[in-house]
Amino acid sequence: MPDEQPSLAVCERCGQAHRWTRLAPREVARCSRCDAVLGRGHRLDLSALLALTLAAALVFLIAHGSDLITIRLAGAEQRTTFPMAVLHCWRAGEQGVAVLAAVTALLAPALFIALRLYLLLPLALGRVPAGFAACLRLLHQVSRWNTVEVLTVAALLALVRIAALAQASPGPGLLALGALALLLAAIESAGLRHLWWHVP
Amino acid sequence: MTVGAPATSAPAAPRWLGCECCGLVSALPADGALRHCPRCQHVLHWRKPQSLQRTWAYLVAASVLYVPANVLPIMRTTQAFRDRPHTLMGGIAELWHDGAWGLALIVFIASIAVPLMKIGALALLAWSAQHAPQWRRLERARVFGLIEAVGHWSMLDVYVVVLLAAMVRFGALASAQAGPGLLAFAAVVVLTMLAAHSFDPRLIWQAPAPRDP
Numbered sequence: 001m002p003d004e005q006p007s008l009a010v011c012e013r014c015g016q017a018h019r020w021t022r023l024a025p026r027e028v029a030r031c032s033r034c035d036a037v038l039g040r041g042h043r044l045d046l047s048a049l050l051a052l053t054l055a056a057a058l059v060f061l062i063a064h065g066s067d068l069i070t071i072r073l074a075g076a077e078q079r080t081t082f083p084m085a086v087l088h089c090w091r092a093g094e095q096g097v098a099v100l101a102a103v104t105a106l107l108a109p110a111l112f113i114a115l116r117l118y119l120l121l122p123l124a125l126g127r128v129p130a131g132f133a134a135c136l137r138l139l140h141q142v143s144r145w146n147t148v149e150v151l152t153v154a155a156l157l158a159l160v161r162i163a164a165l166a167q168a169s170p171g172p173g174l175l176a177l178g179a180l181a182l183l184l185a186a187i188e189s190a191g192l193r194h195l196w197w198h199v200p
Numbered sequence: 201m202t203v204g205a206p207a208t209s210a211p212a213a214p215r216w217l218g219c220e221c222c223g224l225v226s227a228l229p230a231d232g233a234l235r236h237c238p239r240c241q242h243v244l245h246w247r248k249p250q251s252l253q254r255t256w257a258y259l260v261a262a263s264v265l266y267v268p269a270n271v272l273p274i275m276r277t278t279q280a281f282r283d284r285p286h287t288l289m290g291g292i293a294e295l296w297h298d299g300a301w302g303l304a305l306i307v308f309i310a311s312i313a314v315p316l317m318k319i320g321a322l323a324l325l326a327w328s329a330q331h332a333p334q335w336r337r338l339e340r341a342r343v344f345g346l347i348e349a350v351g352h353w354s355m356l357d358v359y360v361v362v363l364l365a366a367m368v369r370f371g372a373l374a375s376a377q378a379g380p381g382l383l384a385f386a387a388v389v390v391l392t393m394l395a396a397h398s399f400d401p402r403l404i405w406q407a408p409a410p411r412d413p
Contacts, residue, residue: 013402143353153356
């Protein structure tokens with residue numbers, strides 16, 4: 001695997017070409033001209049990534065399938081999951097906002113996880129899945145629109161703002177959402193380019 | 201931390217083009233005919249086409265929508281039979297008066313400071329790429345990196361309103377609905393993200409005299 005690495009790397013930010021050597025774990029290579037990160041040494045191998053991604057898939061289902069926040073006011077109770085909130089937004093006539101929220105906070109992370117699983121499972125078994133390059137190109141686009149960490153902070157903010165008005169308590173979905181944000185950050189830090197080393 | 205050797209010591213080939221998707225480095229042929237990465241088929245550009253025109257277009261659209269995003273209410277609430285509109289700044293002021301200074305600061309940074317900074321900084325980057333190519337290149341490159349990293353945090357208020365509107369549904373006693381300003385604000389966030397993605401940071405390092413194709 002190591003000798004299949006390219007011997008050149010071009011900085012994405014400024015176009016400067018550099019000689020490339022394999023990085024040790026935790027090592028960071030920076031562009032000599034614009035100081036942008038060229039690459040990082042990987043701490044995660046294929047099976048570790050697969051395990052993290054499977055965990056992320058499970059946590060994603062918990063985060064969006066269980067209550068984020070429950071509030072009580074004058075004997076009445078309201079609880080919501082994020083997909084239900086988006087649906088409510090759509091029905092209330094704010095279709096534009098609903099689509100944007102669904103794409104960035106639901107679709108992007110769902111694709112982020114599903115496409116990685118589709119790629120990593122066969123690779124771990126020594127096979128290359130069909131449409132490998134197309135999936136990687138799509139993943140490259142998807143990562144930019146993923147905002148799970150922002151949604152986590154937003155849910156906390158909403159909780160605080162409701163608490164001023166009624167009795168509010170966090171649900172299991174909120175905890176899962178925080179865990180999902182951390183998992184996705186860990187998975188993303190490994191990048192995608194190293195997957196090409198496993199392709200003959 | 202290691203730094204790769206600069207390209208001067210690399211093979212003296214004409215121009216190296218890195219694939220932004222898979223990282224493979226290809227040599228650009230003299231006729232510039234290379235259009236796709238030979239490994240992953242991602243589009244390859246020596247420079248993003250019409251980068252500055254697209255950046256300016258998104259920036260102008262974002263600036264125009266910035267006005268309704270701030271003037272119109274992003275949320276309406278009913279509390280004890282009283283209707284109240286909430287603008288972006290109004291929501292921050294409420295948090296501040298309630299004594300939640302930390303939260304007010306977070307929302308201020310995400311909703312006001314970041315979009316304004318992005319529009320201003322991208323305009324400066326796009327302007328200087330044409331008119332002051334040599335000016336403070338490293339600082340400009342770092343500013344661009346920062347813009348890309350913080351851009352999506354402005355979605356914060358959009359999610360907060362979506363969640364509040366779905367949960368605070370107790371009729372005339374207490375309820376919340378999204379206001380017309382929310383869509384405008386969401387559009388500003390998306391447009392500034394598109395503007396940042398359209399800007400080609402390689403323009404910062406472009407040699408001033410001969411213009412690249």
